[in-house]
Amino acid sequence: MRPDSPLVASLHREPSLFRFRTTATTASAHGGPLSLKTTFDGQTTYYFGNRELLANPNRVLVVPPGLRYSTQVGKQGTDIATFYFPSALVADALNASILRDDQLLDGGSNNSNQAMDFPPHGRDICPRMRGILNAVNQSEPASLDDLGILALEMTVQFSLEARNAITRLPASRPSVQRELFRRACVARDEIVARPESGLELRTLASASSLSPFHLHRVFRAAFGETPALMQRRVRVERAQQLLITTRCCIGEIGHLVGFESESAFSRSFRAVTGVSPREYRRNRE
Numbered sequence: 001m002r003p004d005s006p007l008v009a010s011l012h013r014e015p016s017l018f019r020f021r022t023t024a025t026t027a028s029a030h031g032g033p034l035s036l037k038t039t040f041d042g043q044t045t046y047y048f049g050n051r052e053l054l055a056n057p058n059r060v061l062v063v064p065p066g067l068r069y070s071t072q073v074g075k076q077g078t079d080i081a082t083f084y085f086p087s088a089l090v091a092d093a094l095n096a097s098i099l100r101d102d103q104l105l106d107g108g109s110n111n112s113n114q115a116m117d118f119p120p121h122g123r124d125i126c127p128r129m130r131g132i133l134n135a136v137n138q139s140e141p142a143s144l145d146d147l148g149i150l151a152l153e154m155t156v157q158f159s160l161e162a163r164n165a166i167t168r169l170p171a172s173r174p175s176v177q178r179e180l181f182r183r184a185c186v187a188r189d190e191i192v193a194r195p196e197s198g199l200e201l202r203t204l205a206s207a208s209s210l211s212p213f214h215l216h217r218v219f220r221a222a223f224g225e226t227p228a229l230m231q232r233r234v235r236v237e238r239a240q241q242l243l244i245t246t247r248c249c250i251g252e253i254g255h256l257v258g259f260e261s262e263s264a265f266s267r268s269f270r271a272v273t274g275v276s277p278r279e280y281r282r283n284r285e
Helices: 006-011 087-098 101-105 127-137 144-168 174-193 201-208 212-223 227-245 250-256 262-273 277-283
Strands: 016-022 025-030 034-041 044-048 051-055 059-063 069-073 078-085 121-124
Touching: 016 144, 034 044, 034 051, 034 127, 034 144, 051 059, 051 121, 051 174, 059 144, 078 087, 078 144, 087 144, 121 174, 127 144, 144 174, 144 212, 174 201, 174 212, 174 227, 201 212, 201 227, 212 227, 227 250, 227 262, 227 277, 250 262, 250 277, 262 277
Parallel strands: none
Antiparallel strands: 016 078, 025 069, 034 059, 034 078, 044 051, 044 069, 059 121
16 A cells, blocks of 8 residues: 555544455555454465564454554455554543543543554454454444444553563563564464464474573563463363364364373363363353
8 A cells, every 4th residue: 555545544544444355465565553453264464574473363463553564365365354543543542541530631641652662463362352353244233433442442452461561571671672572472473373283492482582491481471471381271272162163072172282182181171261171061052
């Protein structure tokens, strides 16, 4: 999109939702306001320099304003959905998220540019975000304005969580904290993309260009759990979906999500959810 095009100008004035289906498409480098990207089916790849990030039905991508990236869709095609939020509305939502009502009435404000200074990163779709996307997908009577505001509220929350994670990282300079967060996100993306693979800490450390000990410390500071615990949690969350949506036996589901035995799967599942896989399935029948 050309920077001076009417479409780009509209993106900086009002919240917009773009949804379209496409196949085998590559979009050249472009930028825009704060955006939240996902798909309803299929997968889209976004390139930020040498870094590759994915959006799919279980994953959203948060992209800060002004950052340039290119997009690629494979032959299998995808159903893309992207929310764009103009800077003025982002600043308003940010103030409402941080300040008390009396501060807002007195004209208080925060530095939205500083809050939006984070690397692009993916994250699992939480239940609330899932509800917003389901409403979009099912064309429910709620207005697009309402859905757009709800999506903006979630995106600002994601942005603040990223900024809070960055400030927790063990470095004295903000630029180093930001880089450590980016590298921790690389390891997290690897875990989410292939939780069944049983990625070892040294493999994740190599992908993120950190030593194993350094990654372990940075990862725990950024996300509140170790790489191993996140990998177990993601495996169990995938298993929860399979228990509800398929009739596969317990042992088969455990194998599909990367556990070596049914007993190991059951122990991990109970540790995360408090119930066994059989109890979980029975309670949802």
